[in-house]
Amino acid sequence: MNITYLGHAGFIAETNDVVVIMDPWLSPTGAFDASWFQLPRNHHLASLVYEKLQDPRRPIFLYISHEHQDHLDIEFLNSLPARRFTLLLPAFSRSVLMSRFSDYACEELIFFHHKQMIQIPGGFLKFYVDDSQLNRDSAILIKAGGNAFLNLNDCKLFDTLAEIVQEEGPIKVFACQFSGATWHPTCYDYPVDKYETYSKKKYLAKFESVAKAIEVIRPDVYIPSAGPPCFLDPMLFHLNHQHVNIFPRANKIIQYLDQRLRNTSVFAPEMMPGDVLNASSCRVISFAERRFDEMTAEAYLAEYAASYSKYFEERLSLHGRANEEQNLEALRGELEIKLRRLSLADRVTSPLYFRLGEEAKPMLRVDFGRRVVEYVSGNNDSKYYEISAPAWQIAKVLNHELTWEEFALTFRLRLKRDPDVYDPILHAFLVMEAEDLGGYCDLLLQLEAQEERFIVEAEGRKFSVRRYCPHQGGDLSCGWIDQGRFLTCPRHRWQFDLLSGGQCTTNAMSVQAVCLEVAAEESSTSCPSEIEADLRHEVSVQSPDRT
Incomplete structure (x- = not known):
């Protein structure tokens, strides 16, 4: 299997028998009303995708993970001259994708569900869907040519990774998002020190999620992908050069993993758009004519922005109306x-x-x-x-x-x-x-009504806690203990203080942690109804040792 990096979250995985194109974001107009742009530039790779789509010898699949414009590039999809491919889209409960593509002309249109499998020559595709209202996303596993490539992109299903490996066997290549993509703290009026503190905490938590995912999956190769973008609008250009923010570039996660996983053998290359990874040999063949690095970043971004200056001037003239x-x-x-x-x-x-x-x-x-x-x-x-x-x-x-x-x-x-x-x-x-x-x-009410609990140990004591995160339902039994007391959700890294009743550290939500030693002492005299309920609904799920 050869895996061509298209930039951002885009890939082409191919064998002699099949081609799978994933999340091609290639339009020069960027995403989110021209606020995000591809970094490094990858617009020239549209011709490569056109070429692959015209291959008459192999079946072609085009996978879109979710609705975000840096993954779902409508302009590019509508520009495709050859439509001899099967378009793969997640069957979210929200019907926007179905409505948008109901009359899209292609060979076949498939809306896939969680854990659905599609046979391809020499293997299969398997999909994993997160449809939790606030987040709608999906991941894809490609098994073909004797190799397995798990592309998680932005999908936060970290609590399913152990199950995927158990069901599907070894994963050779793994790719997932490592950089931020949210308005906090990006758009908040904070002093610089507070802004940088929040930013560093967020990106380090994201890095740690990637590291823990690699520890679970144990791939031979991890490809940093799905970010960050750059910002060419003069209103936003300063974000590119902030000393600390939630948009670290690939070299930062690679440095982090080199230290954090120094006892593992995972290979984490910094691939440029157009580079090709051979999954069997784990070798990267560089085809990028110009490589982006921190030494040339300032000049590169200045040149990139200059090429769009007229475009943004024209937009600005329209905004005054x-x-x-x-x-x-x-x-x-x-x-x-x-x-x-x-x-x-x-x-x-x-x-x-x-x-x-x-x-x-x-x-x-x-x-x-x-x-x-x-x-x-x-x-x-x-x-x-x-x-x-x-x-x-x-x-x-x-x-x-x-x-x-x-x-x-x-x-x-x-x-x-x-x-x-x-x-x-x-x-x-x-x-x-x-x-x-x-x-x-x-959904919030359903999560609050969940009574399943599990036992986790911290500071030498056992706690009974709700199993599912009240935020978006992440399985906390797949989480870990941080600093000896904070139960951390594997999906969005929310933390719950076990020593304070399971209270979330950033808001009023709780996993209702009960220290079992205290509960046992109190129950010897009079057992409150809440503790009775806690113990009655206990399940024997043990937290993994990831402290």
Whole structure:
């Protein structure tokens, strides 16, 4: 099996008998309304994909992992002159992909489900789907030509990796995201030291997730992929040169793994777009004419941005036409619709302020308890969440050119909150579509109703805790203990303090940890009903030793 790196999360895996193309993001217009661009440039590889698609000898499969524009490049897919391929898309409960591709002309269209397998010449494809409302993503396992390639891309199913290896055997090549892709702390008004502290904590946690995944899978090769992008819009260009942020480049994760996994033999190459890995020999053949590295990064990015200067000047001339007053009123209507769909609105105790532009002017205040969206002249609350964004950017959401999540990923917004505590329901309100909020609230209630528990040991004591993370249902029995007391979710690295009843370290959620020694002592006199329930629903699942 030869694996060609297309840049970002894109790959072509091929044998003499089959071609599998994955997440080709190749359009020169970038993603998320021209806020993200491929780093290094890979637009020239569109011709390589065209060439592969015209091969009459082998069946061709084109896999798209999820809806994010740095994976689902609609412009590129619509440009394909040859459609003699099978398009593979995840069958998410949200029907957007099905609607978008219902009339897409290709040889065959398959919407796959979790653990679905498709036979290919010399092997099979197997898919893993995460459809947990806030996150919709998938991963693909390719077994062909005597090798196995697991491409996790952005998918957070770290709690299923041991099961995948147990069911499917050794994985030769593994690829997954290592860099950040979120508005926190990127868009928050923090002092530099706080911004860098948050950023470092986040990227190191991500690095550690990758390291633990490698320890579970034990591949011969790990390919750093799925990020980071670069930012060519003058509004965002500063993100490329911050001393510390959540967008470390591949050389940083490679250095981390060299130290963290120095007793393992995993090979982690820094591949450039166009480079080819031979899975059998684990050798990389370099075809990239120009290699990106930290020594030349500043000049490379300056040249890259200069080539788009006219493009962004033309965009800027159009943005001035946005009517702030009309957009604010339209935004009010949209927020009212979302508020009606948010069945758990009464749990959000801080009001949300929404401002168009930076100047002091009328803005919107969302009162979740009263379920009201009202005009106000300023922020008079001591507890609040505030967001500001250009009117033209919000207009694209209101005109359905962007989803709310895509808007969040443009990074063309500013955020602040007091207290500085993550509220998952408020976050969902901001980044989800109105029609999805009901399902999200239902999922939270289902997770809260989960009674299955497992036993984990920390500081020499045993604790009974809820097995599934209250965030998005990650299996905590596949997590690990950090600093002797924090149970860490393998999916999104949420931490729960076992010595404080299982309280999350960043918000009010809990896994309801009960120290069994204390429970036993209390039950010898009078056993409270909560402890009785804890012990009654105990299951014999032991946390893996990953401390």
